[in-house]
Amino acid sequence: MFDYVWLIPILPLVGVMTNGFFGRRIERSNKKLVHWIGCGTVGLAFLVTCLLFLKMLGLEPDKRLYDFTWFTWMASGDFSVAIGYQIDPLSMFMCMFVTGVGFLIHIYSIGYMWTDEGSYFRFFTYLNLFMFSMINLILADNFVLMFLGWEGVGLCSYLLIAFWFSDKANAVAGKKAFITNRVGDFFFAIGMLLLLVNLGKHGVWSLNFSDVFSHASLLSPGLITAICLLFFLGCTAKSAQIPLYIWLPDAMAGPTPVSALIHAATMVTAGVYFVARCNILFTMSPLAMQVVAVVGALTAFFAATMALTHNDIKKVLAYSTISQLGYMFLGLGVGAYAAGLFHVLTHSFFKALLFMCSGCVIHAMSGEQDMRYMGGLRKKMPITFYTMVIATLAIIGFPGFSGFFSKDEILWKAFSSPSGNSMLWLIGVLAAAMTAFYMFRLIFMTFFNECRASEEVKKHIHEAPKSMTFPLIVLAFLSIVGGLIGIPAALGGSNLVEHFLEPIMGLGAGKIFQDAAGTAVLHEAHAAAAHASYMTEYILMAITSTIVLAGVGLAYMMYMQKRTIPETLAQKFPVLYKLLLNKWYIDELYEWNVIKPLHSFSRFLWQVADVKIIDGFVNGTARFFMRCGGMLRNIQTGYVQRYAVTFVAGTVAVIVYYIFVLYI
Amino acid sequence: MADHQNIYLLLSAILFTIGCGGVLTRKNAIVVFLCIEIMLGAVNLVFITFSRANTSPEGIFMVMCVMAVAAAEAAVGLAIFVLLYRKTGSINIDKFNLLKW
Numbered sequence: 001m002f003d004y005v006w007l008i009p010i011l012p013l014v015g016v017m018t019n020g021f022f023g024r025r026i027e028r029s030n031k032k033l034v035h036w037i038g039c040g041t042v043g044l045a046f047l048v049t050c051l052l053f054l055k056m057l058g059l060e061p062d063k064r065l066y067d068f069t070w071f072t073w074m075a076s077g078d079f080s081v082a083i084g085y086q087i088d089p090l091s092m093f094m095c096m097f098v099t100g101v102g103f104l105i106h107i108y109s110i111g112y113m114w115t116d117e118g119s120y121f122r123f124f125t126y127l128n129l130f131m132f133s134m135i136n137l138i139l140a141d142n143f144v145l146m147f148l149g150w151e152g153v154g155l156c157s158y159l160l161i162a163f164w165f166s167d168k169a170n171a172v173a174g175k176k177a178f179i180t181n182r183v184g185d186f187f188f189a190i191g192m193l194l195l196l197v198n199l200g201k202h203g204v205w206s207l208n209f210s211d212v213f214s215h216a217s218l219l220s221p222g223l224i225t226a227i228c229l230l231f232f233l234g235c236t237a238k239s240a241q242i243p244l245y246i247w248l249p250d251a252m253a254g255p256t257p258v259s260a261l262i263h264a265a266t267m268v269t270a271g272v273y274f275v276a277r278c279n280i281l282f283t284m285s286p287l288a289m290q291v292v293a294v295v296g297a298l299t300a301f302f303a304a305t306m307a308l309t310h311n312d313i314k315k316v317l318a319y320s321t322i323s324q325l326g327y328m329f330l331g332l333g334v335g336a337y338a339a340g341l342f343h344v345l346t347h348s349f350f351k352a353l354l355f356m357c358s359g360c361v362i363h364a365m366s367g368e369q370d371m372r373y374m375g376g377l378r379k380k381m382p383i384t385f386y387t388m389v390i391a392t393l394a395i396i397g398f399p400g401f402s403g404f405f406s407k408d409e410i411l412w413k414a415f416s417s418p419s420g421n422s423m424l425w426l427i428g429v430l431a432a433a434m435t436a437f438y439m440f441r442l443i444f445m446t447f448f449n450e451c452r453a454s455e456e457v458k459k460h461i462h463e464a465p466k467s468m469t470f471p472l473i474v475l476a477f478l479s480i481v482g483g484l485i486g487i488p489a490a491l492g493g494s495n496l497v498e499h500f501l502e503p504i505m506g507l508g509a510g511k512i513f514q515d516a517a518g519t520a521v522l523h524e525a526h527a528a529a530a531h532a533s534y535m536t537e538y539i540l541m542a543i544t545s546t547i548v549l550a551g552v553g554l555a556y557m558m559y560m561q562k563r564t565i566p567e568t569l570a571q572k573f574p575v576l577y578k579l580l581l582n583k584w585y586i587d588e589l590y591e592w593n594v595i596k597p598l599h600s601f602s603r604f605l606w607q608v609a610d611v612k613i614i615d616g617f618v619n620g621t622a623r624f625f626m627r628c629g630g631m632l633r634n635i636q637t638g639y640v641q642r643y644a645v646t647f648v649a650g651t652v653a654v655i656v657y658y659i660f661v662l663y664i
Numbered sequence: 665m666a667d668h669q670n671i672y673l674l675l676s677a678i679l680f681t682i683g684c685g686g687v688l689t690r691k692n693a694i695v696v697f698l699c700i701e702i703m704l705g706a707v708n709l710v711f712i713t714f715s716r717a718n719t720s721p722e723g724i725f726m727v728m729c730v731m732a733v734a735a736a737e738a739a740v741g742l743a744i745f746v747l748l749y750r751k752t753g754s755i756n757i758d759k760f761n762l763l764k765w
Contacts, residue, residue, distance in 0.1 A: 636764060638763045639760075639763075641687070641689075643763070644687055648684060
């Protein structure tokens, strides 16, 4: 049964092949067939995933590891890389929501992209290619195949951000995303090579996850820290963390389904997945863990501040994505891998939903993205309104909704776990309060009060078609109940997520990979967690919820009751307002410190090193031979008699030589 | 049999030199052509001289071949001159430097 796992990545690839090679013809003859192929293949992949998932649930927890090696991809000496897929709780967990949410977003795209003439097939080809890469990323059983997926999703991200490439801004945004990701990938690849070479020194020529993790104790702690930090740098690019988050807000230039699928629900969580996958390595390096936690917390906080003042509906959501990803890394960094992944899951539901709702809004507003020109959409788009409110309640962690359980789990672990502390918790709570504020600001500005759009736009406001609202309703349902699988013990639940992921995380992973390394640390962690009483957890929960509600209240006051407050505040604190509006001038900082010097260095290489030195050398060689030829060609006059003279002179010379030199 | 051999060879040498000088210096294509014929004649004379001296027929065969080639060459060469004259109105070989690069 598990041997059919190859179907999951191959099905979307079939979609890529069909739509990629014959899409133009299919679209011309039967446009519907394009999305039937695009959605159908992903739907089937989801089905296969479900079957495998159910099959795995039937197994004993410590037998839930299956390695399917399909064929050898490349081999060199003792080192070989296989196309192989690993089925374990973590990969199945990821695969379930990637294919599931991916499928819903594919369906949504039908309605969103239907009016796009001529590039409809291209969109579905890219989406399927993305699904193929993403599935490879999460199912791969070795680092190299995972890296293939890692690069593949980066490529698809680029292609889809710049999908409407005839507009230069979109093309530039795509380029920015791609180049920023390349910086991260560079470090990621170095980390991978460092790992390979150093394991090779101990005779382990393999990049298989199970081989690497079971031999991780051979490496020195310093080396592991270096490898983990390099990997984490790669993750900061892919998952939009400080310092490489800058591409994500610009990535909103792509079509909204893309923002939902790639830049909210799935691709950006690849970094979280990867850190969780390598939890054994990270656990062995407390320093790396600390870095992950601090970067996560800071990102959660700063991204939230940036979202406060933005007026572009998608940009606000983009910053909130960065902020939520920060939470996930905070969770991972304090050793709560399950909590981090739980947040990945719930976030994929409500953030995909938020983006899809914003897509419906943008659709209805004839492409307008500025919230200052929206308002009053509540009555005109009821389904979008209600689903978006549900998603908002989920993201701010309103008690009972999915985000509450996952976010609270992270905050609790940030406070209680031995590697966490109250400072991290405080930053997290502040970020949560800001999340509540800016999310409700978005809701109030978009759906309440009077409509500020022009008359022309107003006429066209309508509810989205069924293919778009259906995924909204499904995801809204999941956003409400998604949290139920992870109710913490303190609230009478059993935290199914944590138990499900246990075999592959920390202690359990140690059991599976027969590795003693790091287990001592984890034992301590478990002991400490057991000590903390439920009372503290209740108190923290109450504090967080109160602060979140205060954020909502503040938003209500500023954007519903006294709507002059925001302006007065902006006038009173012009410096702070400008700082936030311009995203702390981080983009400008990069512009001046990284991009400009790089530009001038590249310009130097181009105009001096390339044009003058390299081209000069090549052209100089050519010119030298041209000059020689020019001199020599004067000999060839074209007059027969001159040739004859040479001829005779030569003959005479030969004769003279024979007679006078040889015979005399 | 060796009588007058040197005289024939000398005559041949003189004829060859005259022909050679003519080819190198004359401007009229037909004259140049005639000079080439003189050179061929000089060579033929050498062949016959040695053939007689060695009492072997090979030299005479060679002369036959040379004469056949010369006849063919004359036909082609004169045809070229006629065409050149028709095209350019001149057969002064200083005017033609077509064999350039």
